[in-house]
Amino acid sequence: MKVLVADDDFGSRLVAKAAVEQSGHECIVAADGSSAWEMYRQHRPQVVVTDLMMPGLNGLELCRAIRSAEEDSYTYLVLVTSKDSREDVVAGMQAGADDYVAKPLDPFALHTRLLVAQRVTSLHTDLARYRAALAEQARTDPLTQLHNRLKLSEDLEQLHHRSARYGTDYSLAICDVDNFKRYNDLYGHQAGDLALQSVAAALAGQGRESDGIYRFGGEEFLFLLPGQSVSGAETRLTRALEAVRDLGIAHSGNPSGTLTLSAGLSAFVPDHRVSSERLLKEADMALYTAKSAGRNRVEVAPEVRQHTRS
Numbered sequence: 001m002k003v004l005v006a007d008d009d010f011g012s013r014l015v016a017k018a019a020v021e022q023s024g025h026e027c028i029v030a031a032d033g034s035s036a037w038e039m040y041r042q043h044r045p046q047v048v049v050t051d052l053m054m055p056g057l058n059g060l061e062l063c064r065a066i067r068s069a070e071e072d073s074y075t076y077l078v079l080v081t082s083k084d085s086r087e088d089v090v091a092g093m094q095a096g097a098d099d100y101v102a103k104p105l106d107p108f109a110l111h112t113r114l115l116v117a118q119r120v121t122s123l124h125t126d127l128a129r130y131r132a133a134l135a136e137q138a139r140t141d142p143l144t145q146l147h148n149r150l151k152l153s154e155d156l157e158q159l160h161h162r163s164a165r166y167g168t169d170y171s172l173a174i175c176d177v178d179n180f181k182r183y184n185d186l187y188g189h190q191a192g193d194l195a196l197q198s199v200a201a202a203l204a205g206q207g208r209e210s211d212g213i214y215r216f217g218g219e220e221f222l223f224l225l226p227g228q229s230v231s232g233a234e235t236r237l238t239r240a241l242e243a244v245r246d247l248g249i250a251h252s253g254n255p256s257g258t259l260t261l262s263a264g265l266s267a268f269v270p271d272h273r274v275s276s277e278r279l280l281k282e283a284d285m286a287l288y289t290a291k292s293a294g295r296n297r298v299e300v301a302p303e304v305r306q307h308t309r310s
Helices: 010-022 033-043 061-069 086-097 107-138 150-167 180-187 189-204 230-245 276-292 303-309
Strands: 001-006 024-029 047-051 076-081 099-102 170-177 214-215 220-226 262-269 299-300
Touching: 001 010, 001 033, 001 230, 010 024, 024 033, 033 047, 033 061, 047 061, 047 107, 061 076, 061 086, 076 086, 076 107, 099 107, 099 303, 107 262, 150 214, 150 220, 150 262, 150 276, 170 180, 170 189, 170 230, 170 276, 180 189, 189 214, 189 230, 214 262, 220 230, 230 262, 230 299, 230 303, 262 276, 262 303, 276 299, 276 303, 299 303
Parallel strands: 001 024, 001 047, 047 076, 076 099, 262 299
Antiparallel strands: 170 220, 170 262, 214 220
């Protein structure tokens, strides 16, 4: 572990540093509370051993600052006090300390605290990793491994807010597998699932790293294309539809004889700064137009059609 020792007394710092290093941990030291806070922000140690009374931030203030700055990580805080009164101990715990030791510092006492700290911080690390895995799972479609609608709602809100604030463009498109109900009727739902997996992989392989591709529901997919003009997005979607056609998945219930996609496109562009909900509706209506016009094509929403040369 990395341990930060904060103490304005030179001798106490030396004793604490030696005890930490003899316990097999890396030690960094600070001579006052303000420099300890800066070192904490720079190094993010797993453990902080801090004196109660120091220039700058005192031990209680340092504990509160660290607790306020924590996000997914957890820092084990040990308060060192020469007073060793019940009031000091209670105040330290209320400020966020996990444990305390009294001066003069006993290296064995600090060693035992570090053993506990290692267990506690390891547990918090495991819990953070577990929470992150669950969060990712909750935002991933289990069949296609694309992001799902929960992740879409989060990403779309963030992208729309950023684009509205800074005046940047983005495009949004809804794609749908043509005649997919017939495909399931002809080949079975297991084949349908395999087809959707292949389509998802083909779409994901065509995108920029900044693009978002989501399973929107059933056989529908949605593209979020940050910084993309209407004409650029149309070109991007045309390539995506070609990638799906190139899979060559047989579909006797489709006029082309193979599996194809249709897409409807709208965009957040100059003179069309509308809500994300409206963009979704426009893309959905454009998709309906693509289906009515014969499928296997990209249709741009008429509200943004004039921007195809931008």
